[in-house]
Amino acid sequence: MLAPALAVFAALTTFAVVPYGATLPLGGRSVPLIGADVSIGLLYIFAITSLSVYGIVLAGWASNNKFSLMGGIRSSAQIISYELAMTTAGAGVILNAGSFRLTDVITSQSGTWLGFIPRWNVIPQFIGFIVFYVAAFAETNRTPFDLPEADAELVAGYHTEYSSMKFAMFFMAEYINMIVASAITVTLFFGGWTFPGFTPHGVIGALLSIVIFTVKTLFFVWVFVWVRWTLPRFRYDQLMNLGWKVLLPLALVNLFWTAGLIAAQRL
Amino acid sequence: MAGFPIDRIVFDLATAVAVLFAGVMVVHHHPVKSVLALVVGFFALAVCYVMLWAPFIAAIQVIVYGGAILVLFLFVLMLLNVGSETRSAGSRRPVQTLLSGAALLLFAGLLLGLLRHGGSAIANGSQGPAAAEIAPLARLLYSDYLLPFEALSVLLLAALVGAFVLARREAGP
Numbered sequence: 001m002l003a004p005a006l007a008v009f010a011a012l013t014t015f016a017v018v019p020y021g022a023t024l025p026l027g028g029r030s031v032p033l034i035g036a037d038v039s040i041g042l043l044y045i046f047a048i049t050s051l052s053v054y055g056i057v058l059a060g061w062a063s064n065n066k067f068s069l070m071g072g073i074r075s076s077a078q079i080i081s082y083e084l085a086m087t088t089a090g091a092g093v094i095l096n097a098g099s100f101r102l103t104d105v106i107t108s109q110s111g112t113w114l115g116f117i118p119r120w121n122v123i124p125q126f127i128g129f130i131v132f133y134v135a136a137f138a139e140t141n142r143t144p145f146d147l148p149e150a151d152a153e154l155v156a157g158y159h160t161e162y163s164s165m166k167f168a169m170f171f172m173a174e175y176i177n178m179i180v181a182s183a184i185t186v187t188l189f190f191g192g193w194t195f196p197g198f199t200p201h202g203v204i205g206a207l208l209s210i211v212i213f214t215v216k217t218l219f220f221v222w223v224f225v226w227v228r229w230t231l232p233r234f235r236y237d238q239l240m241n242l243g244w245k246v247l248l249p250l251a252l253v254n255l256f257w258t259a260g261l262i263a264a265q266r267l
Numbered sequence: 268m269a270g271f272p273i274d275r276i277v278f279d280l281a282t283a284v285a286v287l288f289a290g291v292m293v294v295h296h297h298p299v300k301s302v303l304a305l306v307v308g309f310f311a312l313a314v315c316y317v318m319l320w321a322p323f324i325a326a327i328q329v330i331v332y333g334g335a336i337l338v339l340f341l342f343v344l345m346l347l348n349v350g351s352e353t354r355s356a357g358s359r360r361p362v363q364t365l366l367s368g369a370a371l372l373l374f375a376g377l378l379l380g381l382l383r384h385g386g387s388a389i390a391n392g393s394q395g396p397a398a399a400e401i402a403p404l405a406r407l408l409y410s411d412y413l414l415p416f417e418a419l420s421v422l423l424l425a426a427l428v429g430a431f432v433l434a435r436r437e438a439g440p
Contacts, residue, residue: 039400043326050334054306057341061299069345076342080335087330100401 003062004162004169007055011176014048017041018183019103021193021210022200033193033206034103041102042094045184046087049139053079055173056141056148056158063161071157074236075148078138081243082145086135088251092128092258093121093188106192118196122189124261128254129189131247133220136181138243140174143228147236182220183213190216278318285311302340309333323401 021033038044053076060072094100097108111119122129138145149157159170186192193209200209234242288308295301309332316325408416 038322040322040326043323043330047326047329047334050330050338053334053338057338057345058303061341061345073342073345076338076345080338080342083334 003055003059004166004173005055006058007052007173008169008176010048010052010055011173011180014045014180015183017044017102018180018187019106019192020183020213022206024206025202032103033210037101037103040100042090042100042105042188046083046090050079050083052139052173052177055170059162059170060148060158063158065161067154067156068158068160071148071154071160075141075158078141078145078147078239078243081240082135082138082247085131085243085247085251086139088248088255089128089132089135090188092125092251092254095255095258095262096121096125102187102192105188106194109191110194112196118191118194120189120191125189125254125258127250128258129185131251131254132188133185134242134247136185137224137227138239140177140181140224142174142178142224144231144234145239146233147239178221178224179217182217182224185220186213186216274318278315281311281314281318284308285315298344299341302337302344305340306333306337309337323404 016036017034017038019032019034019037024031024033056075057072060068060070060075063069093105097105099105109118109120113119113123117123137143141148147157148154149159154160159167162170193213195212198208198212200206285308288304288311291304292301292308295304309328313325313328313333316322316328
């Protein structure tokens with residue numbers, strides 16, 4: 001009972017620090033469209049997502065079933081491996097913004113280069129974006145990385161022994177995680193609710209910014225589903241090789257590249 | 268903290284939970300449950316850090332200890348499928364009794380010291396939201412405390428290499 005609740009809790013609380021729109025003027029007050037604008041925004045996200053593994057591991061262990069246990073063990077190894085790459089890719093964005101606060105990350109991406117290219121982080125840090133998004137797939141256990149539940153080998157992995165609402169909670173957690181991972185990708189690499197040539201004015205502007213944020217997020221959710229039906233599942237050794245020998249070095253390259261760009265701008 | 272001291276109550280609750288689950292961790296017979304108790308204790312400790320206006324330390328606490336190290340512990344315990352430990356009654360060596368007595372004395376001394384300067388930890392910690400920013404901390408870490416910081420990283424690297432050497436298989440013929 002604890003395991004599905006933990007899974008949903010970790011998935012839901014992550015969204016608290018993601019800004020989903022510009023400031024909304026409402027009856028003489030301005031309401032910032034964000035749950036809590038904390039100074040450690042991105043670190044908070046990484047902290048909570050690192051807790052999400054407990055839901056899966058506990059479910060695998062508490063089921064007292066060898067398939068479930070295998071799923072839980074796979075999940076713990078997978079999430080630890082990919083968290084490193086994800087955090088390092090996120091560090092590039094932090095370097096550029098100079099702050100962990102997600103509203104600052106978005107402000108650093110507003111405006112354009114040469115009048116029409118949006119100043120989104122994805123353009124100078126394309127490698128970082130790819131690494132972050134692939135690691136996000138692994139963290140949410142979506143298909144090329146769904147080894148914890150691999151139906152072909154493990155029946156259903158960690159949720160084999162769960163049914164009805166508890167099973168539904170695992171699935172809610174997975175889909176909420178998809179949406180939250182897309183929202184974080186949009187915030188870090190695609191300018192959040194900003195759009196070139198759009199400056200929010202009044203209530204309509206704030207609502208439009210929510211629409212922009214939602215459309216961008218839904219695009220990445222769509223990519224999640226698209227990839228699921230396109231790619232086959234990785235083998236376990238391939239998964240570990242990709243995480244440690246490809247994604248982590250690439251994330252470091254991105255970090256150094258970003259640091260070099262910032263140093264070059266200050267010359 | 269005028270009026271209803273809600274943050275003081277939350278802090279005290281979190282410390283109580285941390286101490287309680289640390290005790291559970293030590294006493295419990297089943298290693299997996301011990302690790303889970305430790306997770307709860309670490310999370311309560313993170314709450315304490317937040318209440319002391321140190322959210323950065325709290326986040327690092329959850330990421331490093333809660334999210335990485337203890338998951339690794341769980342991974343190893345589950346991989347080895349360790350059951351409940353068996354304890355032999357009696358046959359305690361005098362060294363053990365002596366050591367536990369010394370630990371108890373140390374704990375009592377610390378407790379007395381804390382009680383005498385009651386609540387000073389919180390008083391020093393509540394510097395308000397200004398202390399919650401990360402940039403001043405980073406500046407300190409990379410200027411005044413650069414040498415200890417780098418020495419620690421070298422130490423960690425040495426530990427890493429040592430672990431690798433210990434775990435390496437002997438080369439075949």
